[in-house]
Amino acid sequence: MTSEQKHKVDYEAELRRAGVRITRPRRTILEILSGTEDHPDAYEIFRRAAALDPSISLSTVYRTMKLLEEHGAIQRHAFAGGPSRFEHAGEEHHDHLIDVETGDVIEFRSDKIEKLQDEIARELGYDILHHRLELYGRRRRKK
Incomplete structure (x- = not known):
């Protein structure tokens, strides 16, 4: 299948x-x-x-x-x-980068970001139950 x-x-x-x-x-x-x-x-x-x-x-x-x-x-x-x-739904957790000019949505996963979020929540006395990260950007122009 x-x-x-x-x-x-x-x-x-x-x-x-x-x-x-x-x-x-x-x-x-x-x-x-x-x-x-x-x-x-x-x-x-x-x-x-x-x-x-x-x-x-x-x-x-x-x-x-x-x-x-x-x-x-x-x-x-x-x-x-x-x-x-x-x-x-049900796919492995990932975050999104949205291109503000084209509307393209790029999926990505970063262990660094996940660890930092856990660390911040722990320092504030919380456990993360769910989160969603959306970054909005524009492709860099080549010089």
Whole structure:
């Protein structure tokens, strides 16, 4: 089973557990999500799905994404200044660098940052339960 098939199966299982029928439009949306490695917003998911099935509506995309989020299958990110974007839930923890000019989202993981956050929380008398780090930047121009 490829990782794409695994994500699709997980999405379908989450919706079935919620008592939601897997309609043809929803199956198309799940296929789009299964093959997605970026962080698309609902309109981008709609655009990709409608290219495969013109009968899909934007409201179906929104309802499907809401169901998937409610059941922990996807994570919604509200990066500053833009629409909510989505990614697979359950992936290893990572942080995001958002290119303010292109909107590209770069995932990264830094043991240094993780250790520093733990150290700061400990010094303040806390244990970190969850965190999300978003860096906003612009690519350096070559001189």
